[in-house]
Amino acid sequence: MVAKRRKGVRKSLIALFFVIVAAVAALIAVNVTDQVDDISLGLDLQGGFEVLYEVEPLDGEDTEITRELLTDTVSALSARVNVLGVSEPIINIEGDDRIRVQLAGVEDQEQARELLSTQARLEFRDVEDNLLLDGSHLAEGGAQQNFHPDTNQPIVSVTVEDVDRLQEVTSELAQQPQGQNLMAIWLDYQEEDSFQEEFGSPDSKIVSAPQVRQPLNQRDIMIEGGFDVEEAQDLAGILNAGALPVELEELQLNSVGASLGQQSMELAVYAGAVGIALIFAYMLAYYRFMGFIAVLTLTTYIYFVLVVFNWLNAVLTLPGIAALILGVGMAVDANIITYERVKDELKAGRTVMSAFKAGSRRSFSTILDANVTTILAAAVLYYFGTSAVQGFAVMLIVSILMSFLTAVLGTRLLLGLWVNSRALNRKQKLFGVKEEHIDEVRS
Amino acid sequence: MKFDHRESRLDFVKHRKKFFMFSAVFLLIGVILLSTLGLNLGIDFRSGTTVDVLAEDSVSEDEIASEFAEIGYEPDDIVLAGENNDIGRASFIGGLDQQESLEIQNHFEETYGNVPNVSTVTPIVGEELAMNAFISVLIASLGIILYVTIRFEFLYGISAIVALFHDALFILTIFSIVQMEVNIPFIAAVLTIIGYSINDTIVTFDRIRENMAKEKVVETFDQISAVVNKSLIQTLARSINTVLTVVFAAGALLLLGGEGLRVFSFALVVGLVAGTYSSLFIAAQLWAVLKSKQVKRRLEKERLEREAEEEASTT
Numbered sequence: 001m002v003a004k005r006r007k008g009v010r011k012s013l014i015a016l017f018f019v020i021v022a023a024v025a026a027l028i029a030v031n032v033t034d035q036v037d038d039i040s041l042g043l044d045l046q047g048g049f050e051v052l053y054e055v056e057p058l059d060g061e062d063t064e065i066t067r068e069l070l071t072d073t074v075s076a077l078s079a080r081v082n083v084l085g086v087s088e089p090i091i092n093i094e095g096d097d098r099i100r101v102q103l104a105g106v107e108d109q110e111q112a113r114e115l116l117s118t119q120a121r122l123e124f125r126d127v128e129d130n131l132l133l134d135g136s137h138l139a140e141g142g143a144q145q146n147f148h149p150d151t152n153q154p155i156v157s158v159t160v161e162d163v164d165r166l167q168e169v170t171s172e173l174a175q176q177p178q179g180q181n182l183m184a185i186w187l188d189y190q191e192e193d194s195f196q197e198e199f200g201s202p203d204s205k206i207v208s209a210p211q212v213r214q215p216l217n218q219r220d221i222m223i224e225g226g227f228d229v230e231e232a233q234d235l236a237g238i239l240n241a242g243a244l245p246v247e248l249e250e251l252q253l254n255s256v257g258a259s260l261g262q263q264s265m266e267l268a269v270y271a272g273a274v275g276i277a278l279i280f281a282y283m284l285a286y287y288r289f290m291g292f293i294a295v296l297t298l299t300t301y302i303y304f305v306l307v308v309f310n311w312l313n314a315v316l317t318l319p320g321i322a323a324l325i326l327g328v329g330m331a332v333d334a335n336i337i338t339y340e341r342v343k344d345e346l347k348a349g350r351t352v353m354s355a356f357k358a359g360s361r362r363s364f365s366t367i368l369d370a371n372v373t374t375i376l377a378a379a380v381l382y383y384f385g386t387s388a389v390q391g392f393a394v395m396l397i398v399s400i401l402m403s404f405l406t407a408v409l410g411t412r413l414l415l416g417l418w419v420n421s422r423a424l425n426r427k428q429k430l431f432g433v434k435e436e437h438i439d440e441v442r443s
Numbered sequence: 444m445k446f447d448h449r450e451s452r453l454d455f456v457k458h459r460k461k462f463f464m465f466s467a468v469f470l471l472i473g474v475i476l477l478s479t480l481g482l483n484l485g486i487d488f489r490s491g492t493t494v495d496v497l498a499e500d501s502v503s504e505d506e507i508a509s510e511f512a513e514i515g516y517e518p519d520d521i522v523l524a525g526e527n528n529d530i531g532r533a534s535f536i537g538g539l540d541q542q543e544s545l546e547i548q549n550h551f552e553e554t555y556g557n558v559p560n561v562s563t564v565t566p567i568v569g570e571e572l573a574m575n576a577f578i579s580v581l582i583a584s585l586g587i588i589l590y591v592t593i594r595f596e597f598l599y600g601i602s603a604i605v606a607l608f609h610d611a612l613f614i615l616t617i618f619s620i621v622q623m624e625v626n627i628p629f630i631a632a633v634l635t636i637i638g639y640s641i642n643d644t645i646v647t648f649d650r651i652r653e654n655m656a657k658e659k660v661v662e663t664f665d666q667i668s669a670v671v672n673k674s675l676i677q678t679l680a681r682s683i684n685t686v687l688t689v690v691f692a693a694g695a696l697l698l699l700g701g702e703g704l705r706v707f708s709f710a711l712v713v714g715l716v717a718g719t720y721s722s723l724f725i726a727a728q729l730w731a732v733l734k735s736k737q738v739k740r741r742l743e744k745e746r747l748e749r750e751a752e753e754e755a756s757t758t
Contacts, residue, residue, distance in 0.1 A: 267701030275695030
């Protein structure tokens with residue numbers, strides 16, 4: 001009988017609602033694990049290590065540190081990190097003269113640090129420290145890990161560009177008496193260094209100093225340094241990656257053990273899940289049917305944030321999680337602002353349909369202004385901020401845009417389908433509005 | 444919870460002087476504390492090294508200390524952390540060099556099977572980050588004032604920024620009182636609260652703007668404060684529900700999120716309380732006071748002009 005008094009319920013709209021919800025749910029169910037796996041975690045969550053370098057001009061040179069020089073250094077560093085086999089290194093220029101390198105999941109941190117900060121300037125000098133050959137005389141990419149033909153020891157071979165030049169210097173060397181006819185192969189020679197001091201000292205910058213008995217008429221020079229295979233491969237790798245055009249000084253080193261990171265992450269995810277469950281429960285209890293819609297849109301919101309975040313190749317860190325929480329807060333807030341408006345209109349005696357329309361219209365500008373103001377603040381933080389502040393800002397902007405999309409458009413669409421289907425007519429209770437709070441229905 | 448705002452007799456504006464007084468006194472104490480006692484700066488803001496040792500089982504401070512003593516080190520401070528006290532955080536102010544940290548890592552890897560987490564920091568990095576965040580917030584504030592002036596009115600912008608700094612300073616004051624260690628995630632928490640504070644204040648102001656537009660004549664302070672009060676009561680349910688839901692998230696992180704998030708989530712919870720307080724009791728009231736002064740000046744000016752005109756016409 002009740003049904004007769006009402007206009008007929010438009011079941012097609014309700015069916016459409018379920019189709020949309022099922023489609024989104026299916027998409028999330030199929031895709032969410034992939035998305036979660038794709039998230040690159042920051043060092044604070046995953047473990048690894050981070051070095052902040054100050055870039056200084058090479059010893060004795062008075063070059064200005066320009067943007068171009070920094071970019072060159074970054075590419076040289078990236079090439080070296082490839083030697084390490086780190087999948088997703090993060091190398092950023094910060095300020096005017098700093099470079100931050102973040103390597104997640106590196107096992108041998110000591111090796112990595114050495115590999116990064118070595119300039120890899122290979123030089124050939126005589127015992128009087130006179131320069132014979134340097135990197136500019138070597139063929140690009142010509143370094144190779146090899147084995148010594150006689151002893152089978154791992155060695156590094158480099159290729160000279162100009163065979164005549166090599167012959168010239170070696171023929172001079174070969175005329176020197178025994179003990180003076182050494183060709184010292186230096187790595188990162190500096191002005192104050194001398195052959196006398198360095199040769200044979202522990203941790204020497206002289207990789208090796210072979211005797212030259214006769215002029216060399218060949219393209220390849222073998223460097224024997226008592227390496228093991230891995231060391232020889234690393235040296236060949238960084239020689240090929242190219243020398244650094246600058247000197248790097250470690251300002252800060254931050255290494256995070258992976259198991260510590262793992263533990264923090266599990267706890268944070270668990271706590272986050274509990275928090276979101278509480279929010280859902282509260283929304284359901286307080287806003288009833290609208291709360292149910294909120295649960296749907298908030299779930300979609302979290303999924304969308306993950307997708308966009310991966311799409312931007314952003315790295316999730318603790319400050320990022322902070323921004324995500326703020327984003328959840330703002331998404332919930334957008335829902336709450338709309339629902340409170342709808343409730344107000346219902347209490348004022350409007351019908352469900354007109355209350356929904358008026359409520360969404362009136363809440364729109366509020367939500368828009370609040371979101372634009374916060375995005376504006378986030379954009380400024382991104383523009384002027386550094387590392388952690390920037391990470392926070394990116395996550396915040398993504399969160400706000402997605403919350404706007406889901407909480408405003410999503411809610412309007414989903415709730416709108418139900419309201420327009422007329423199934424909710426006169427069911428103010430479903431909105432958490434009690435009958436005694438409703439004003440006399442206006443005639 | 445029921446907030447039927449049409450019957451409510453709550454008056455948020457009447458006691459504004461008490462709220463202003465409370466905040467002023469609290470923040471003054473804060474400034475004094477910050478300039479004398481300061482914050483308990485963590486290793487992010489001081490040069491030194493921290494070594495986080497993850498043991499397989501619960502450990503005691505003495506155990507960690509004796510492990511360090513075995514290889515000849517004496518940490519300046521040892522704090523236990525982790526769910527079962529299975530993490531020992533040893534701090535060395537002044538710092539360790541590469542060789543030393545390697546030695547410690549090797550030692551503990553042999554002892555507990557986990558490579559400890561070694562952070563060596565020069566304070567410039569943390570200090571610069573904090574400075575950078577501070578300057579960015581100042582610039583962002585200018586942007587907010589500009590936007591709010593265009594969309595609303597200049598006085599709303601000023602009041603919103605006062606509320607924003609109120610909330611940020613509130614967190615700093617609380618942290619100065621409890622002397623909890625301040626780290627880089629703390630900065631993220633302060634930024635989060637600033638974002639929340641803006642959002643919250645704008646929502647309230649939006650309602651005030653809407654209600655002001657409905658009034659035909661708003662000239663006296665009483666009229667303005669009636670509008671403000673009505674708006675605050677109308678948005679009360681939203682304010683409380685929103686802060687409750689965000690507190691659910693931040694509170695869950697505080698209670699269940701583990702040691703790494705404790706400082707961060709505590710700062711969030713404190714900031715949320717401060718943010719709600721300032722939105723309900725400070726920002727709108729401040730706007731009402733500023734607005735009524737502005738209106739008074741305008742009326743005064745109009746009266747003088749009228750008198751001048753009358754004088755001109757009589758002579």
